[in-house]
Amino acid sequence: MITFLTDFGIKDHYVASMKGVILSINPRCTIIDISHEVHPHDIGEGAFLLANAYSFFPKGTIHLAVVDPGVGGSRKSILVTTSDFFFLGPDNGLFTFALQKEKVKHVVALTNRKYFLSEISATFHGRDVFAPVAGYLSLGVKPKDFGNEINSWSRITFQKPRIENGKLVGEVFHIDSFGNLISNIGEKEFFIFSKRRSLKIRIGRHLISCLKKRYGEGKIDEPIALIGSGGFLEISVRDASAQKLLKAKKGDKIEIQMSGSLRAKKTIT
Amino acid sequence: MITFLTDFGIKDHYVASMKGVILSINPRCTIIDISHEVHPHDIGEGAFLLANAYSFFPKGTIHLAVVDPGVGGSRKSILVTTSDFFFLGPDNGLFTFALQKEKVKHVVALTNRKYFLSEISATFHGRDVFAPVAGYLSLGVKPKDFGNEINSWSRITFQKPRIENGKLVGEVFHIDSFGNLISNIGEKEFFIFSKRRSLKIRIGRHLISCLKKRYGEGKIDEPIALIGSGGFLEISVRDASAQKLLKAKKGDKIEIQMSGSLRAKKTIT
Amino acid sequence: MITFLTDFGIKDHYVASMKGVILSINPRCTIIDISHEVHPHDIGEGAFLLANAYSFFPKGTIHLAVVDPGVGGSRKSILVTTSDFFFLGPDNGLFTFALQKEKVKHVVALTNRKYFLSEISATFHGRDVFAPVAGYLSLGVKPKDFGNEINSWSRITFQKPRIENGKLVGEVFHIDSFGNLISNIGEKEFFIFSKRRSLKIRIGRHLISCLKKRYGEGKIDEPIALIGSGGFLEISVRDASAQKLLKAKKGDKIEIQMSGSLRAKKTIT
Numbered sequence: 001m002i003t004f005l006t007d008f009g010i011k012d013h014y015v016a017s018m019k020g021v022i023l024s025i026n027p028r029c030t031i032i033d034i035s036h037e038v039h040p041h042d043i044g045e046g047a048f049l050l051a052n053a054y055s056f057f058p059k060g061t062i063h064l065a066v067v068d069p070g071v072g073g074s075r076k077s078i079l080v081t082t083s084d085f086f087f088l089g090p091d092n093g094l095f096t097f098a099l100q101k102e103k104v105k106h107v108v109a110l111t112n113r114k115y116f117l118s119e120i121s122a123t124f125h126g127r128d129v130f131a132p133v134a135g136y137l138s139l140g141v142k143p144k145d146f147g148n149e150i151n152s153w154s155r156i157t158f159q160k161p162r163i164e165n166g167k168l169v170g171e172v173f174h175i176d177s178f179g180n181l182i183s184n185i186g187e188k189e190f191f192i193f194s195k196r197r198s199l200k201i202r203i204g205r206h207l208i209s210c211l212k213k214r215y216g217e218g219k220i221d222e223p224i225a226l227i228g229s230g231g232f233l234e235i236s237v238r239d240a241s242a243q244k245l246l247k248a249k250k251g252d253k254i255e256i257q258m259s260g261s262l263r264a265k266k267t268i269t
Numbered sequence: 270m271i272t273f274l275t276d277f278g279i280k281d282h283y284v285a286s287m288k289g290v291i292l293s294i295n296p297r298c299t300i301i302d303i304s305h306e307v308h309p310h311d312i313g314e315g316a317f318l319l320a321n322a323y324s325f326f327p328k329g330t331i332h333l334a335v336v337d338p339g340v341g342g343s344r345k346s347i348l349v350t351t352s353d354f355f356f357l358g359p360d361n362g363l364f365t366f367a368l369q370k371e372k373v374k375h376v377v378a379l380t381n382r383k384y385f386l387s388e389i390s391a392t393f394h395g396r397d398v399f400a401p402v403a404g405y406l407s408l409g410v411k412p413k414d415f416g417n418e419i420n421s422w423s424r425i426t427f428q429k430p431r432i433e434n435g436k437l438v439g440e441v442f443h444i445d446s447f448g449n450l451i452s453n454i455g456e457k458e459f460f461i462f463s464k465r466r467s468l469k470i471r472i473g474r475h476l477i478s479c480l481k482k483r484y485g486e487g488k489i490d491e492p493i494a495l496i497g498s499g500g501f502l503e504i505s506v507r508d509a510s511a512q513k514l515l516k517a518k519k520g521d522k523i524e525i526q527m528s529g530s531l532r533a534k535k536t537i538t
Numbered sequence: 539m540i541t542f543l544t545d546f547g548i549k550d551h552y553v554a555s556m557k558g559v560i561l562s563i564n565p566r567c568t569i570i571d572i573s574h575e576v577h578p579h580d581i582g583e584g585a586f587l588l589a590n591a592y593s594f595f596p597k598g599t600i601h602l603a604v605v606d607p608g609v610g611g612s613r614k615s616i617l618v619t620t621s622d623f624f625f626l627g628p629d630n631g632l633f634t635f636a637l638q639k640e641k642v643k644h645v646v647a648l649t650n651r652k653y654f655l656s657e658i659s660a661t662f663h664g665r666d667v668f669a670p671v672a673g674y675l676s677l678g679v680k681p682k683d684f685g686n687e688i689n690s691w692s693r694i695t696f697q698k699p700r701i702e703n704g705k706l707v708g709e710v711f712h713i714d715s716f717g718n719l720i721s722n723i724g725e726k727e728f729f730i731f732s733k734r735r736s737l738k739i740r741i742g743r744h745l746i747s748c749l750k751k752r753y754g755e756g757k758i759d760e761p762i763a764l765i766g767s768g769g770f771l772e773i774s775v776r777d778a779s780a781q782k783l784l785k786a787k788k789g790d791k792i793e794i795q796m797s798g799s800l801r802a803k804k805t806i807t
Contacts, residue, residue: 001292003285009715010279010548011575013591013768016541019570020594023539027568027596030296032288037280040716041777053282056289056396058296069777072752122752124767127594177278178309214341214391229393230282239310239338270561272554279548299565301557306549322551325558325665327565446547447578483610483660498662499551508579508607 001030002134003057005050005065006126007038014124018066018131021117025135032057034065041069043093044156048174051097052230054085063098064134065089072122077110077129078153081143088134090125093156111147161185168193168256170233172203172248179241183254185233190256198259201225203235204246209259221245270299271403272326274319274334275395276307283393287335287400290386294404301326303334310338312362313425317443320366321499323354332367333403334358341391346379346398347422350412357403359394362425380416430454437462437525439502441472441517448510452523454502459525467528470494472504473515478528490514539568540672541595543588543603544664545576552662556604556669559655563673570595572603579607581631582694586712589635590768592623601636602672603627610660615648615667616691619681626672628663631694649685699723706731706794708771710741710786717779721792723771728794736797739763741773742784747797759783 002022008014015036022029034053038046046067054063068075068090076091082102087095091109110129113120115136120128133146161170161184170185181203201208208225218224218238223246228234233254235242242248271291277283284305291298303322307315315336323332337344337359345360351371356364360378379398382389384405389397402415430439430453439454450472470477477494487493487507492515497503502523504511511517540560546552553574560567572591576584584605592601606613606628614629620640625633629647648667651658653674658666671684699708699722708723719741739746746763756762756776761784766772771792773780780786 001296003289007716009575010571011573012714013572013587014714016570016572016591017594020541020591020596020599023568023570024594024596027539030292031570032285032292032300033279034282034285035280040779049282053285053289056286056293058289058293061289070754073754121767123764127767176281176283178276216339216342226392229390229396234392241309270565272558299561301554301561301569302548303551303554304549306547318551322554322558325555325562327558327562330558445550445552447545485608485611495661498659498665510578 001032001058001060002062002064002138003032003034003054004036005034005038005046005063005067006036007040007042007046007067008036008126010036014126017124017127021127021131022135022138025132026138029135029138038067041067043067043069044158045174047094047097047156050094051101054087054098055101057085059084060086062086062088062134062137064130065094066126066130067094068092068125071125075154076150077125077133078150079108079110079133079137079143079146080153081105081107086137086143088130088137091154093154095153096155096158099153106143107150107153108143109147109150112145115141115146159184161189163193166257170254170256172235172250172252172254173232175243175248175250179237179243179245180228181235181242181246181248181252181254182228182230183233183235185254185256187227187231187233190227190233193256200257200259201233201235202255202257203248203252206246208235270301270327270329271331271333271407272301272303272323273305274303274307274315274332274336275305276309276311276315276336277305277395279305283395286393286396290396290400291404291407294401295407298404298407307336310336312336312338313427314443315363316366316425319363320370323356323367324370326354328353329355331355331357331403331406333399334363335395335399336363337361337394340394344423345419346394346402347419348377348379348402348406348412348415349422350374350376355406355412357399357406360423362423364422365424365427368422375412376419376422377412378416378419381414384410384415428453430458432462435526439523439525441504441519441521441523442501444512444517444519448506448512448514449497450504450511450515450517450521450523451497451499452502452504454523454525456496456500456502459496459502462525469526469528470502470504471524471526472517472521475515477504539570539596539598540600540602540676541570541572541592542574543572543576543584543601543605544574545578545580545584545605546574546664548574552664555662555665559665559669560673560676563670564676567673567676576605579605581605581607582696583712584632585635585694588632589639592625592636593639595623597622598624600624600626600672600675602668603632604664604668605632606630606663609663613692614688615663615671616688617646617648617671617675617681617684618691619643619645624675624681626668626675629692631692633691634693634696637691644681645688645691646681647685647688650683653679653684697722699727701731704795708792708794710773710788710790710792711770713781713786713788717775717781717783718766719773719780719784719786719790719792720766720768721771721773723792723794725765725769725771728765728771731794738795738797739771739773740793740795741786741790744784746773
């Protein structure tokens with residue numbers, strides 16, 4: 001089984017060309033799309049979506065991901081083998097968040113042209129390198145047959161939540177298609193900070209005064225906070241888009257502080 | 270075989286996470302997307318799309334549908350068994366139109382946690398409840414093993430066409446991606462009313478004077494009416510979008526009256 | 539194996555209905571989407587996308603394509619058998635570019651109603667004619683069982699690149715979701731014209747002075763030219779959309795001339 005994530009969009013022929021190459025090598029392969037609507041060149045977004053989905057697939061699944069602004073350049077092409085999965089794609093940080101949760105066994109740089117298409121374009125390694133390698137890997141070719149083992153792989157740097165003046169400060173990391181604002185503040189960090197004391201969550205000019213459990217709990221047009229299904233603090237509005245109501249965007253700051261220490265004026269817009 | 274309809278969009282990881290859960294339970298399962306582009310929380314649209322597609326699938330198909338604004342609240346999770354199919358999703362009316370055409374054998378409220386994921390979030394029952402149940406059902410687990418039989422299920426209320434002052438009055442119920450305006454006026458109701466007499470169809474300021482057979486029959490920029498492939502009266506414009514040309518939206522009134530009784534001024538805009 | 543291309547969009551139930559019909563006939567069939575986001579009625583775009591993807595699939599693949607503004611009218615429904623593939627859809631030019639590269643063995647007009655759905659709408663031959671024929675073809679029914687052999691099929695006419703005043707003149711033929719401008723100038727024509735001499739490429743008010751190999755080679759905000767993965771001259775901007783930066787659209791002229799003969803003023807906007 002192969003999962004498939006790219007920033008190619010679904011309008012063009014790119015995704016289908018890659019699937020054709022895989023299926024020409026292994027017609028019995030099952031290919032499941034994770035997303036092809038990653039914003040063009042947005043490695044961080046691709047890494048986030050992959051990290052949220054990959055672990056629900058069966059052991060042995062090959063996770064093929066191509067968000068590849070450096071295609072044709074000096075970045076390596078890698079195959080990472082973990083205890084449970086394979087990760088295949090450009091070495092540009094796309095696997096950062098998934099590999100944080102995995103036990104990496106070894107990493108191979110793809111160099112064995114025997115498993116590539118015979119002509120390799122400088123612009124579409126997805127089709128010419130990654131797709132055929134995915135196909136052969138699904139047939140049982142051993143990872144080390146695709147190239148030499150290497151000792152490291154690229155990670156993207158990203159803003160982690162931090163404590164500032166007694167506040168836990170994070171940011172909007174992803175906005176889903178419902179308009180939910182998913183932060184970089186994990187459930188664990190949140191509860192270690194809050195110790196289940198009373199607190200306030202601030203985003204922009206909005207203050208949210210407690211954590212709800214589910215989307216339907218808020219009032220109409222009232223932003224609420226909850227721990228979402230991916231384990232991150234999330235800002236949401238009942239039956240509506242928090243993104244639109246709060247005019248929020250990726251990177252917007254989210255601050256959490258104890259209620260007692262609060263001097264902010266509550267503003268409803 | 271499982272069909273799959275949600276309002277999750279195709280950008281995010283939600284659809285893939287659910288597929289991963291299903292395939293982890295039954296790797297041989299075929300999953301076919303109906304749509305994931307239902308407008309967020311639009312149960313009526315989900316119900317319409319499902320009702321138009323479900324019957325073309327093989328007998329025994331599991332129709333998994335998750336448009337679920339009340340997730341985590343008091344709404345039930347149900348599995349409906351009909352003579353030919355299974356319908357699985359939240360009990361909020363999503364199966365209203367499909368079940369009008371089906372012979373329901375029994376309905377079960379999902380309560381047996383043995384078939385759920387071990388941790389159930391309050392925000393994503395699609396992944397934690399419905400996906401694993403779909404997986405086990407596809408493996409042959411009996412419907413009644415998932416919970417207790419119940420006697421009723423939710424239906425959405427919606428505006429049916431009605432006779433007013435000698436006119437048949439309906440509305441735009443769905444607008445497809447070509448911009449065709451699909452009404453809630455069924456073929457049968459239409460012909461019972463018209464008795465194949467000469468008639469006029471009014472939408473907004475536009476009058477359409479007869480029923481065509483196919484999209485290509487109209488003139489450029491001329492709205493036409495026909496019975497669409499789903500069996501409903503439809504307003505269309507040749508090689509163009511009726512939605513744009515007529516500035517139409519869902520819920521717009523469509524009136525049908527006999528030509529003889531007509532006092533309207535014909536307006537072309 | 540069946541590939542599937544339409545202009546139906548992914549919001550509606552049309553694509554799923556067709557898949558249901560195919561899988562009801564042959565549940566073991568693998569169906570791979572090429573694109574359903576062809577602009578409504580844009581046969582040329584459908585032909586381009588199909589031609590770029592079809593050849594990567596295994597021999598014997600059935601390529602089902604439905605961009606069909608003339609549905610229900612006089613256009614034929616055809617099944618084209620080539621040495622390696624089947625092409626199935628309306629006879630309106632949709633196979634123009636793919637069949638240029640294929641050795642056609644025979645063409646059949648679909649007339650045998652035994653292989654259609656029992657009721658055929660005038661608006662959705664995709665579901666009522668093409669889907670069931672695809673299903674039966676995938677089961678091994680012989681092409682000539684679907685209808686009579688015919689001697690010709692439709693081609694779309696389109697602007698080919700031409701030499702004008704010593705310049706090679708082409709146009710933007712497709713814009714992909716990255717905003718890359720893909721021209722109708724093939725690699726071979728380009729190099730025959732340029733003979734690897736120094737040249738300038740003009741699009742709108744922009745001049746590009748040499749051919750790069752890969753997307754990452756340009757500077758920020760600098761349009762570059764390269765031969766794309768489909769073998770056509772392509773205008774691109776590093777980590778950005780050439781469409782937006784150059785305010786380009788389909789049909790925009792692209793001119794190539796020798797550097798020595800150049801009298802144009804270089805303009806950066």
